[in-house]
Amino acid sequence: MTSMAKLRQYFHSEYQPGERALVRKIDFFILTFCCLSYFTNYLDRSNLANAYVSGMKEDLGFVGDQYNQINTCFTVGYVIGQIPANMSLQYVRPRLFFPSMMLIWAGLTMVTASVHAPGSIMAIRFFQGIAEATTFVGTHYILGSWYTERELGKRSGIFTASGLAGTMIGGFIQTGIYSSLHNRQGLTGWRWLFIIDGLITVPVAVYGYVFFPDTPRTTTAFYLTEEEKALAVSRVPTVEDKSPISWAFFKKVFTSWLFWGFVILWIIAGETESFSSNALLSLYLKSHPVNEYTVSQLNNYPTGVPAVGIISTLFWATLTDFLSGKRFLVGYFIGITGIATSAMILVASKDPTNPASTAIVFGAYYWAGSVYACQATFFAWANDALRYEEHMFRAVVLAGMNVGSNAVNAWWSILFYGASMAPWFKRGMWAMIACSIALAVWTGGLSYLTRKDEQRLEAEGAISSTRSRDGKGTSEEA
Template sequence: MLAGFKKYLRGQESRPGEVKLLRKLDFFILSFCCLTYFFNYLDRSNLSNAYVSGMKEELHFHGNQLNVINTIFTVGYILGQIPSNLALTYMAPRIFFPTMIVFWGGLTMITAAVHNPQGIMAIRFFLGLAESSTFVGTHYILGSWYTEKELGKRSGIFTASGLAGTMFGGFIQTGIHSSLDGARGLSGWRWLFIIDGLITIPIALYGLFLFPDTPATTRAPYLTAAERALAVSRIPEASRARTPLDVTFIKKLFGTWYWYGFVMLWIIAGETESFSTNTLLALYMKAHPTQTYSIAQLNNYPTGVPAVGILSTLFWATLTDFMGGKRYLVGFFIGITGIVTSSLILARSSSTATVFGAYYWAGAVYACQATFFAWCNDVMRYQDDRLRSVVIASMNLGSNAVNAWWSIVFYSADLAPQFTRGMWAMIGCSIALMGWTGGIVWMTVREERGLSEEMVEDEK
């Protein structure tokens, strides 16, 4: 590993043809991954959009059935994380990703035919399995192609595309509801799922023909032989190794701090996103004790939350790249944001405008998605690919495993509008996040110091 580390450091200066290579990679990798994640997230957020746009009444929802459906989706999503990322080390990504896209696109369209909440529960489980490939798989791919100085911004653009799906879901639902509600005897919310599913087909075809796989396996027609060689040379040799899946691999996985450190980091950080992932602002508006909001308002007003998330994500991802990969700064920013916004929502003296402002500001915590997964890719850059893929998948697996019950306990729809229990949980998570971030910083500094000392000894 030390030899690979030294060679990698020597090759960090810009080389001939590197700028042109990055332009090609950015176009083909980011366009495909961002489009996939946009519609992936659009599908998830549109369940809540449909819920407040007539689905609740038409399918006779009651109690916390919406939360149960989200939990069932999460169970499928959890089960698919590690198998999906491991599949990318065996199967060509340009085959695997489009297959999963077609699968979840078809399931999305089938949702339009359901007649009760139980039907949605069954569909969402398999939808979770299929969609589990997108988020962690893309972060694995980005870490395979981009260097430490390039990765944060690309991860930020990718994450922002998902937030854009959440943001535009409300506008799309409003447009479909006003123009297609009742067309061919179908409600507007049913048309939403049909259209959302159909759009995924051309994206799958695009990936099948033009996604570049990984540097060591790419056959992309738009990359020359020299560019393929350059792409491989930009990656540390250690990361190209692939440990067989056996007992030795398991011992190696749990014998380092990477798995424990980053999985717990994302478990804590993932719950600070609960303001947005559980669409709390929409539920707050729906259950407001004194004000009644129209369907357009219920769909459109919450879009401000992911809009703030997009700006925050791009700002912090770009800044941490510029600062040489200081991703830990985001952990402290999010901790402060979570404490302040939760306190504002808890305060009984807060006006409706103040609560709206707190929910919008809380959207800034989405910055942790891009930066924390980029942080893991940075730290594990000198480990083998398969180990890195499992740690990245385990991060999201751990977060979703906790979120499967966390959302029901702290953010059930029947706890609206104030979510007192959830706000106190948010404050606790924010404090824990700052402490855990500091712990990982200490571990990485200690590891880097050890590598530097080894290099000095090796040169004597």
């Protein structure tokens, strides 16, 4: 098949009768809630960095690496909540579970406006991490339950991009709040940020209670007909679920190469996001060796990082769908990016007062934002590989990926990217180079194993029927 023919097939997939209307409905109701949820999730996470550079550091008397310690407390809570959250989706309707957790983290966000010491924020962020643990891996589980292999990458990309939009817009929100509400009603601008971010989350949770459709086999959504519900079930492989709470199940999980392959993949890949997830550009600007930046500049300049991440995420998610799910290509791209951007910053640190040094650092951190593409593509890759496994196994692997990554990140960020190491984070640059090399190597090995497993399933005839529906139907053109 020629490249042009593949391109035409990609944009003009054929569906079963009624399938196009079903996909449009679930796109609207699932993606609107999941994306708005993740948007507010990242808005609530990124506001700590925005507040830190907008006066919170001075008002609360931060010293040393207390900023990183707060992030570690959040991460510990996030790790604790991951697997229980995804397992809970087997017993509690997602339509109730997701919005309820949102209301909890919205309340904790608003409570942060009342704190008077860094230690109070540490306690709040710990419990906030537990509540927010439901969103990322839970949504990837839901997406894998509704969408076919051909559709999944783009939807995962849109979902991930919504979180990056929350990070990007958070800077602009803080700038607007600081200029319009600073010292209004006796509250500083950074305190208003937490209040407003929490309030933004509440209506999204209410929307989820009403419209979120659960999973194909449990949905009672009023906007889906009985025929559409049956079609939704038929679109994804039928998997026989066994009792998940058993020694046999956990033995299967912890002895499976699928579990360890994807968990270690995301542990390494998660650390390649360290430049962005630890707000290093913000900390660099705050501790710049020459320049003094205004509060608006400190909040606005770093928004270019998630902006690049959004473009990269959507590009790679769409491209890997077009290339029939070759998600592993992103691992090689990120490996190159991590090595190059780290080297750029190390070179810039040799002549810190040179204006060209600042330009190089900006370019490096903006380019580094493109590594966010691995979130959508690697979780889509895991969903693809686990499509024929029982649902609880897939849920635990997806959660385990994020547990492993965040368990390492809890201490990794302090060891390599502590705020006291600003502005150059030289130790972190070398750690990034090592992670980037490791990611390329691990990606190569895992892609070999998943390809062999796919060939085995094809030989057994397990994937022929669903593949035929994955863009090769005969009745209705999209």
